[in-house]
Amino acid sequence: MTEAVQAAAIRRRIRIPLRFADGYSSAATVVSFVGLIDAQQHVALELGRPAAAALPLVRLHSECLTGDVFGSQRCDCGPQLREAVERITKHGGYVLYLRQEGRGIGLYDKLDAYALQDRGLDTYDANLALGHQADERDYTSAAQMLHALGADRIALLSNNPDKGTQLARLGITIASRVPTALHLTGANAAYLATKAQRGGHDLLSRSFDHAGRPRRPTGPLAGPADLGFEA
Template identity: 65%
Template sequence: MTPQVPSATVRRQVTLPLRLNDGFTTVATMVTFDGLLDGMEHVAFGLGHPSANRRHPCDAPPLVRIHSECLTGDVFGSQRCDCGPQLREAVERIAEAGGYLLYLRQEGRGIGLYPKVDAYALQDEGLDTYDANVALGYAADERDYTVAAQMLLALGVTTVDLLTNNPDKHGQLERLGVQVADRVPTGVHLSPANARYLAAKAWRGAHTLRIAR
């Protein structure tokens, strides 16, 4: 049985012209919410328009990316992960297809910024990204996507094309009552600095990444 998701409501919407570091520009509608279960300030960015959807007819599900906050990667361009490149890719692809980027304040797979830095130190000693979280007393992945389902339902979205390589996002959304019509893979943003990290996501987290062992 699908669990009952507490309702949330749209709090405010504003137009936000975007210019990314590489010069890509688009216009987003930034949306804030009331009633999110964890009380945190998660936001949605509406990008593109259904009539401009080049992938599907205009009545197709919106393309949706659930992106967990990563200060080091998203803001400072850290190469230890692929978060920054995934965010950049998502903005352009959703702007083209029409849909939403949900930006969730779930740093470090839900453990927070300072513990994430502690996990980095353990990774430098040889642990992978999952074992480092566990060694600090956390689950390998602490993220719960109930707020993502709340946000989508508040926006009137019940079916999505989900831009992700992470099967857990797909599974949680479906259990929370949001249908995933299609799981659309993101690119593989491999660098020398994040090769071990991506390999762990592929082989430990079952992400759909083609990474050689």
């Protein structure tokens, strides 16, 4: 059943050049919004030419200060963001950068959860031990942003089934699902295994021989067969 979503509107569009630590560069139009239901300062990075794409490629990326900014090896957030920017630049679409640190529990509580993980709890049980849900993220604002951008039918770049389920309930058609690469390291192996086993992330079915290498077609992405996902 589709839920009604109140309308949000584009507040401002600003062009920003991007450059990552490995030297990869791109350019994004950063879009801010008014009327988001949670009143958070989420932004969309418009990459490539989404208007020219038959199906814009979209990544919902939850903010991770430790991984995105400081390069923490405890998670795969930084590499996923880097991968998403390159793939979406080539295809055309959006990275929605959502201010939902620590699966929605906030930065300080995420650091407290890290301390509990160092004592043996996994990422989900650590959140529960702090009095939170295992994953508190809500993607209503993301759906509002996509509606405001005119992206009501998308290819979703994600391994997390909950993102697609929530967006579909909020009126976004997930025409195709695109898996991200498996960014496996010695430091994040247990974290990734927990996401797969307890969060249902599409990771265990993938070969570890291809860890860290996104599936990239040689030409423009045109449809499900090119993207390597189910329609």
